[in-house]
Amino acid sequence: MIATSESVEILEQSEQLGQLVLQSEVYEQYLQAKKDLEQNKEAQRLIKAFQDSKDQYEDVQRFGRYHPDYNQIMKAVREKKRDMDMNDIVAAYKxxxxxxxxxxxxxxxxxxxxxxxxxxxxxDGLVFKETSHGDGCGSGGGCGCS
Structure with missing residues (x-):
């Protein structure tokens, strides 16, 4: 792409827009919540416990219900996720x-x-979430885009 004065101007305005976002109160609150999360030992312990359970879950998924520990691990993952989500620091970060x-x-x-x-x-981080049917493209063809 050949840099024209118009494309340079667009890039400069994009950079200014990015700087405005970085200077916003919303971004500052996000940074503070992230810092609080990273420094809170209990929150970090809960996150680690959930991640460990998730690793076991991924192993179980290869075999599905036929894995001997399927029910136990599925329950443990849900409990660890709930424990993590109920933590005030984690909730504030989210x-x-x-x-x-x-x-x-x-x-x-x-x-x-x-x-x-x-x-x-x-x-909400999803492309094409809204359709005339109210289903997203991830709905198994329910949106009619297939």
Whole structure:
């Protein structure tokens, strides 16, 4: 691509937009929640326990219900996930993460609509979530795109 003055201007404006996001209160709250999460020993212990259970889960998935420890490991994974999600620090981080994702989605929507209303924009981290049937493309063909 040959750099034209127009493309250079677009890149500069994109950089400015990125800097505005980095200076936003939403981003600052996200950074603080991430820092709190990384420094909280209990939250880190719960995350590690969940990840360890998830590793066992992945091993069990190769055999499915035929694995001798299937029910025990499935239950353990759900319990570890619940324990992790119920931790206040983890919950605060997830809220901050969703708020930052929401801001980025809104910025993406505004930029896309300024170009054309036909441009599809990811929402909640998913591309093409909304369809006329209310099912996403991951619904096994329920959206009608197959």
């Amino acid at each position: 809220v901050a993460e969703r708020e930052l994702q929401k801001l980025l989605d809104e910025v993406s929507q505004i930029v896309a609509e300024s170009v054309s209303p036909q441009i599809k924009v990811p929402k």
